Amino acid sequence: MSDPASFLHRSLPEAVYLELRRKILNNEYEAGQRLVEAPLAEELGVSRSTVREALRQLNTDGLVDISPRRHSVVTRMSYEEIRDACYARFVLEAGAARLLTFQKDPIVDRLQAVVDRMAATAAGGDVAAMIDLDTEFHSCIIDAAGKHRLAALWRTLDAQMGALMRSSIDRQHIGLDEAARRHQQVVDVFRVGTAEDFVQILEEHYLGTVDSMAQAGVLDSAAAFKP
Amino acid sequence: MSDPASFLHRSLPEAVYLELRRKILNNEYEAGQRLVEAPLAEELGVSRSTVREALRQLNTDGLVDISPRRHSVVTRMSYEEIRDACYARFVLEAGAARLLTFQKDPIVDRLQAVVDRMAATAAGGDVAAMIDLDTEFHSCIIDAAGKHRLAALWRTLDAQMGALMRSSIDRQHIGLDEAARRHQQVVDVFRVGTAEDFVQILEEHYLGTVDSMAQAGVLDSAAAFKP
DNA sequence: CGACCGCTGATTGTCGACCGTCGACCGCCT
DNA sequence: AGGCGGTCGACGGTCGACAATCAGCGGTCG
Structure with a gap:
């Protein structure tokens, strides 16, 4: 970049x-x-x-x-492929997060700033901007770890997810406030918790994402076979 | 494949x-x-x-x-880039490992079989075969998780590392027995430990790898600044 | 009436040629 | 003698043409 x-x-x-x-x-x-x-x-x-x-x-x-x-x-991804890509993205981000010092890491201010902008954006209902902010939010974490290669892999996966999120949120106009809240939750854990706490909430965060994409029916045919 | x-x-x-x-x-x-x-x-x-x-x-x-x-x-990788790639590989493998059930997972038999072959290969001093076995060993773990995308990313990184390992071990003819011992250690932890234990020993395992590559002088770090 | 088979159009695969650009070299000017 | 601008060779960048191949279609035969 x-x-x-x-x-x-x-x-x-x-x-x-x-x-x-x-x-x-x-x-x-x-x-x-x-x-x-x-x-x-x-x-x-x-x-x-x-x-x-x-x-x-x-x-x-x-x-x-x-x-x-x-x-x-x-590319038209199956539900399985989406889940895999989402999980890989989570794994990479968790791998970056565990390198950070928590609680007093200056990154938290940047994260909070992004979340604040998310809240404002959610009110306006701008889906595209929201997704960009999501990318920006997680990029902060990834970049802070200083692992260039890991960041590159993450970015590739994130771009794919972004495309899916766009089409999923386009179809059902819910979840912008919800998304902002979720990210606020992540920041809160960052403030007071440890790497383990953070990874746990991050995983829930990612699972929530793939679930909402699944419900939105982005995955056209394979959705029927969801367990 | x-x-x-x-x-x-x-x-x-x-x-x-x-x-x-x-x-x-x-x-x-x-x-x-x-x-x-x-x-x-x-x-x-x-x-x-x-x-x-x-x-x-x-x-x-x-x-x-x-x-x-x-x-x-x-590609001539700098020390930093090698460390980054190595770390990313570790993160992906850890992400696969945490999905496995430990202790009674049938995968352990396969891992042990590979380590046994490693011991035999170490005696013969076949460096190339040893590196292939290393890839096979870790592939077992990656594949067992059933995350296709994650596995694909890992394989790309592993191929790069394999090239470096070849050239590093070529230069100093030590470490084959040591490598076999290290992998046995990983299997042992797999048998009796939890995901957390496993990730910890896996990280040491990876750090050991990048260190030995560093010492072998694969990364002409000085040469990087030389014309 | 249905299944099979070859034709055909659409689309990618492969190639060699020409053009632009970069770095190296060299001669000139100061 | 040293710096500088021009020239030259090497190499990648881009292109259009031709070959190969696949899917769909339509005709034909059982």
């Missing part, structure tokens, strides 16, 4: 990648939609090779599924 | 990717070596596009660094 050289030489594939990524994450392309190289290339004014490279990148991000010799589609 | 469709349609880029990956992981290419597209293409009998795609894939695996408009090189 803060790599100074990445602003210069933002290559064509990188730009295409970012554009397609943005559209997928904003649900301008819905899950399962076909992404055909040639039309995208013409639409974006580049050649197929360029689009192709961007699609491969999106594939490794888990945002696009590529069927060999067939066509690419926006 | 177990994807049935992956045997069919093993495309050219995939094959090239696997071949280059194998060479990097076996240290047939040393860290920092330049990987120029055109010569590689000719050597492998494919076009530059194909090699290019394989290099991108290796890049996202963290095995190759790509400098825009310049050339690609085999």
Whole structure:
């Protein structure tokens, strides 16, 4: 993100990648939609090779599924896959959190500030902004641990979850106040508790997230098989 | 690995990717070596596009660094980066382990079997086989948790570490018996302990690994600042 | 009437060529 | 002699064309 050289030489594939990524994450392309190289290339004014490279990148991000010799589609995750990704994200965040000093860690002020903004945003009903704040909140924790690689992995998973959350909250307009409250709870535990307490409430927090996504019916077909 | 469709349609880029990956992981290419597209293409009998795609894939695996408009090189990790990757691997494995039932989990037999083979291998002094067994050992734990996404992330990190371990153990021919003993210790804790005990010994296990790599001088930390 | 089989269109796979850019080298100016 | 600007070679970036392959469709045969 803060790599100074990445602003210069933002290559064509990188730009295409970012554009397609943005559209997928904003649900301008819905899950399962076909992404055909040639039309995208013409639409974006580049050649197929360029689009192709961007699609491969999106594939490794888990945002696009590529069927060999067939066509690419926006990833549609099963309930199982969503749970797995969510759990992996939780595990990484817990791994970051256990490195922090609790109670007197200055990070708590930053977290509180984000939660305050969440409360304000919840009142306004801006779903997209809320999800961005969620990412910002957890990023604080991840970044504070100073583990760059771990943070990178987390960010990939978070982006995917963000896309799902967008589409889930879009469908049922509840939970913004609830979300703000949940995060406040996390901060409170951070203030007075230990790493163990924190991990526990974090896990509940994540489970709540995947549950609300499940109930929102984001997972179209596989939802029926939920235990 | 177990994807049935992956045997069919093993495309050219995939094959090239696997071949280059194998060479990097076996240290047939040393860290920092330049990987120029055109010569590689000719050597492998494919076009530059194909090699290019394989290099991108290796890049996202963290095995190759790509400098825009310049050339690609085999990744040379700093001490910090190694520690980060190692820690992330540990976090993921701990996240898998906490889902297991301890003491009576049937996995322990499989783990013990691997350790037994380790002991035999240590006597023979086969470094490469030992590293493969290490991967197999930890894979048992990861796979037993049944979290596919988490396992995939772990595997990527493990492959990188494997490359480093190969080159570190190559340089100092000690530690094979020591490695076997360490893993036996992990199994013992698994037998009688709880998830918390296990995570603790696992962390020591990982720290020991990164330390021995550090001492082996894999990370030319001084060389990093040298022209 | 249904199942099978080959045609066909759509889409990706692969390639070689041309273009732009970067760093290295060299000669000139101070 | 040292710094600087220009030139050159090397390499990645981008492209359009051609080949391979798959799914769906329509015709045909049992």
